[in-house]
Amino acid sequence: MSLIRHFINGREVADAERTGPVFNPATGAQQHEVAFASVGEVEQAIAAASAALPGWRATGLIKRADVFFKLRHLLVERQGELAAILTSEHGKVLSDAAGEISRGIENVEFAAGLVHLLKGEHSEQVARGVDVHSTKQPVGVVGAITPFNFPVMVPLWMVASAIACGNTVVLKPSEKDPSAAVFLAKLFQEAGLPDGVLNVVHGDKVAVDTILDAPEVRAISFVGSTPIAKSIYERAAANGKRVQALGGAKNHMVVMPDADLEGAADAAVSAAYGSAGERCMAVSVLVAVGDVADELVDAVRRRMGALVIGDGTDAASEMGPLITREHRDKVASYVTGAAAEGATVVVDGTTQAFDGDGFFVGVSLVDHVKPGMKVYDDEIFGPVLSVVRVESYDEAVALINANRFANGTAIFTRDGGTARQFEFDIEVGMVGVNVPIPVPVGAYSFGGWKSSLFGDSHIYGPESVHFYTRSKVVTTRWPNPSESQVNLGFPSNH
Ligand code: NAD
Numbered sequence: 056m057s058l059i060r061h062f063i064n065g066r067e068v069a070d071a072e073r074t075g076p077v078f079n080p081a082t083g084a085q086q087h088e089v090a091f092a093s094v095g096e097v098e099q100a101i102a103a104a105s106a107a108l109p110g111w112r113a114t115g116l117i118k119r120a121d122v123f124f125k126l127r128h129l130l131v132e133r134q135g136e137l138a139a140i141l142t143s144e145h146g147k148v149l150s151d152a153a154g155e156i157s158r159g160i161e162n163v164e165f166a167a168g169l170v171h172l173l174k175g176e177h178s179e180q181v182a183r184g185v186d187v188h189s190t191k192q193p194v195g196v197v198g199a200i201t202p203f204n205f206p207v208m209v210p211l212w213m214v215a216s217a218i219a220c221g222n223t224v225v226l227k228p229s230e231k232d233p234s235a236a237v238f239l240a241k242l243f244q245e246a247g248l249p250d251g252v253l254n255v256v257h258g259d260k261v262a263v264d265t266i267l268d269a270p271e272v273r274a275i276s277f278v279g280s281t282p283i284a285k286s287i288y289e290r291a292a293a294n295g296k297r298v299q300a301l302g303g304a305k306n307h308m309v310v311m312p313d314a315d316l317e318g319a320a321d322a323a324v325s326a327a328y329g330s331a332g333e334r335c336m337a338v339s340v341l342v343a344v345g346d347v348a349d350e351l352v353d354a355v356r357r358r359m360g361a362l363v364i365g366d367g368t369d370a371a372s373e374m375g376p377l378i379t380r381e382h383r384d385k386v387a388s389y390v391t392g393a394a395a396e397g398a399t400v401v402v403d404g405t406t407q408a409f410d411g412d413g414f415f416v417g418v419s420l421v422d423h424v425k426p427g428m429k430v431y432d433d434e435i436f437g438p439v440l441s442v443v444r445v446e447s448y449d450e451a452v453a454l455i456n457a458n459r460f461a462n463g464t465a466i467f468t469r470d471g472g473t474a475r476q477f478e479f480d481i482e483v484g485m486v487g488v489n490v491p492i493p494v495p496v497g498a499y500s501f502g503g504w505k506s507s508l509f510g511d512s513h514i515y516g517p518e519s520v521h522f523y524t525r526s527k528v529v530t531t532r533w534p535n536p537s538e539s540q541v542n543l544g545f546p547s548n549h
Contacts, residue, residue, distance in 0.1 A: 059089040059233050061096060061257055062240040064103035065250025070096065075230050075259070080146035080376040081366040083412030087144075089233045091258035097225070097265035100254040104196040104223040105271045107251030112193055112221045114249075116170045123167035123219065125246035130160050137238055139368075141206055144232035146375040146414070147330050148367040159211035161497030162515050166219035172520045173220065182548040185532045191524035193221035194297060195273035198266035200287065201236075202279040203229035203378050204333045204436075210236055212501070213276040214253060216519035218243075222274075223252045225266055231378055233257045267291050274523065276514065277301065278335075281434070281460070281506045288509035299510035299522060301335075301502060303434040304462035307443075308338040308491055309451045309477070311468040312345040318489075319467040320354035326465075326491035327440040328362060328418045331374050332386075335507075336463045336485070336492045339435060340424070341442045342451045348444045352401060352422055355440065359402050359418050366413070376414040377437055383414040386437030389430045390419045396428040404438060426457070434460065448473060456482045462503030465491050484508065 059077065060069035069090035077087040092100075111119075130137070134156050141152035165172075177188040199213040210226055217224050228236035236255045243253050256262050266272055267290045274297040277287045281302035291298040308326065310319045326338035343351050367375035377383040387405040394400055404417025416438065424431045424441035431441055445451050455464055465487035466477045474488045484503035487493030495501050495516065502513030512522040 056085070057087050059087050059237065059257065061090060061092055061100065062237050062253075062255040063096070063100045064107075064254065065244055067237070068096070073258075077144055077231065077233065078379065078414075079143055080378055080414045081368070083380065083414060087234070089230055089257045091230070092256040092262040092265075094261060094265050097256050097258075097262050098269070100225045100256045101196060101266070101269050101271050103251040103254050104225050107249060108193075108195060108223045111218075111223055111249060111252045114221075116173065119219065119221070120167050120169050122243070122247045123163050123169070123215070126243060127160060127163045127167065129242045129246055130156065130163065133242065137207060137235060140234050140238060141232070142367040142375070144234055145203065145206060146367055146378060147333075148372045148375050149370070151330050152367070155205055155208045158494070158497075159208040162208075162211045162215040165497040165516060166215040169219040172517075173524070181530075184535070184538075185530060185548070187528060187530050189526055189528045191220070191520065192527055194523055194525055195222060196271050197222045197224045197523065198269075198272045198275045199224055199226045200263055200266070200275070200277045200279065201226070201228050203231040204330070204335065206232045206235035207239065209278050210239060212278070212515040212519075214239070216515055217276070217523045218248070218252060220520060220523040222523055224254065225272065226253065226255045227258065227262050227266060228255065230257055230259060263287070264290075267296075268294060270294075273297065275300070276522075278514070284509055285506075297522065299502075299508070299512045299514060301508050301514060302506055303436075303460060304335045304337075304503065304507055305340060305434055305458055305460040306336060306338050306463045306465075307340040307342050307455045307458070308464070309342045309344060309455075309466045310347055310351055311448065311466065311470065311473060312347045313469045314347070314467040315469065316347065316350055316354055320351060320358060322465075322467065322489075322491040323355055323440065324358045324362070328359075328374055328438045331377055331416075332438040333378065333436055334492070336494055338465070338491050339439065339441060340431070341440060342454060343442055343444050344448060344451050345446065348422075348442065352420070352442055356401055356420055359420060362418055364407070364409070364415060364417060374418070374438065377416060378414065380414050382437070383416050386435055386439060387416055389433065389435050389437075390421065390439055393421045393424070393428070393430045396430060397423070397425070398428055398430060398441070399423045426454070448476075452477070452480050456480075459506045460503070461505040462507035463487065463493055465489075465493060484513070
């Protein structure tokens with residue numbers, strides 16, 4: 056069984072005193088071991104990133120940008136290979152893996168514009184003979200900790216912008232599907248990134264805590280579940296670091312009585328069951344307004360029977376397995392427990408039989424769900440769609456605004472006024488109007504509100520340039536000796 060190793064200072068290394076299993080979720084068989092970094096190995100990675108920082112920071116912007124242009128080319132060229140890695144370790148179907156990679160490439164394209172992004176500002180003559188300019192300088196070594204569900208896109212959300220801004224990085228990907236991160240680091244190297252600028256360490260809390268506690272690491276980007284995001288935020292902030300920690304989600308899709316019901320049903324099924332519901336922007340609650348519910352539930356149910364669930368390498372499969380056996384069983388428990396909570400299980404995917412030992416579960420639809428039920432309150436992160444019936448638009452908004460998660464939401468309506476009001480009223484970071492998964496394009500930033508994000512910066516896009524740089528403001532006078540004098544007053548520009 057092959058060992059997936061760390062990538063430190065441009066080389067694959069591992070003492071492999073501790074390891075973890077990496078499965079193929081479609082077969083249920085273990086396919087690799089992944090090394091779990093010791094404190095010493097993480098310290099080596101941080102030392103490599105610290106040593107590479109002065110050189111990378113001093114590298115000309117055009118030369119830096121060149122790495123991203125080359126990287127984009129390599130990612131496009133090797134997309135098929137990378138997608139195969141994603142499917143074999145994560146389980147998502149190959150077309151979905153290709154979609155993830157193309158969204159990651161958007162972040163590389165954004166980073167390639169770094170010469171423009173890193174421009175400062177200049178004000179001439181703020182006082183007689185005095186000019187002011189501001190400049191954006193890197194924060195230093197960045198720690199990046201990523202979840203299992205997007206093993207390419209989420210690392211690129213962080214790593215592309217951080218490196219473009221002149222920082223160096225220690226990336227700790229998910230131990231469940233770690234190969235893609237090493238593949239990415241090697242592509243960066245091939246694209247001309249100097250050794251030590253991007254390092255990858257695998258592992259668990261030992262690796263993460265070492266990154267969080269290291270004084271050399273100046274900023275932390277985290278994406279994962281809410282309890283871990285909160286603890287990362289608190290520990291990193293207590294250590295004086297800049298931190299953004301994106302957490303879990305419970306995304307609601309509102310369907311108004313005037314919506315195109317067939318279109319809304321297509322969107323709900325796609326967004327709820329795509330990638331087996333293991334997307335932080337997956338729709339997990341359908342909010343049926345007024346008398347729309349019966350027809351909507353029926354339209355969703357009709358579509359569910361046609362979905363093809365199977366090994367992601369099979370081109371016919373539309374949905375693959377879940378990430379682990381334990382996660383699959385946990386997801387199933389929400390469906391099997393829903394009836395006892397007072398909900399109606401319309402389609403029970405947990406009873407669907409699959410050949411082999413893969414971590415598959417069928418798709419489920421649960422109606423008459425209410426806050427207070429576990430199926431509503433928890434982030435399930437699987438192919439389970441709940442339906443909450445409400446009387447009015449106001450009730451829909453109140454329901455969503457009372458939820459502790461606030462990553463994404465969507466409204467389906469034909470009425471522009473209702474859509475505009477929803478955009479105004481809703482307390483959620485990313486909003487779709489007739490778009491079920493409103494993931495912003497790479498030139499905007501991504502982030503939720505409330506328990507879906509701890510910290511004040513969204514990730515990738517313009518906010519990432521802000522997050523990964525420190526602003527310095529320089530006030531300049533070139534003195535005329537004849538104007539020089541002693542003046543103990545506070546410097547005034549008037
Ligand atoms: P997770 O929180 O279990 O793990 C995320 C990362 O934290 C991994 O690298 C993991 O090794 C590490 N980690 C886990 N436990 C830790 C601990 N006790 N101390 C330190 N580090 C620890 O999340 P996951 O299961 O890999 O990913 C799924 C979650 O991520 C879902 O909740 C999903 O909503 C969320 N997610 C959010 C976004 C977003 O943008 N808001 C995007 C993708 C995924």
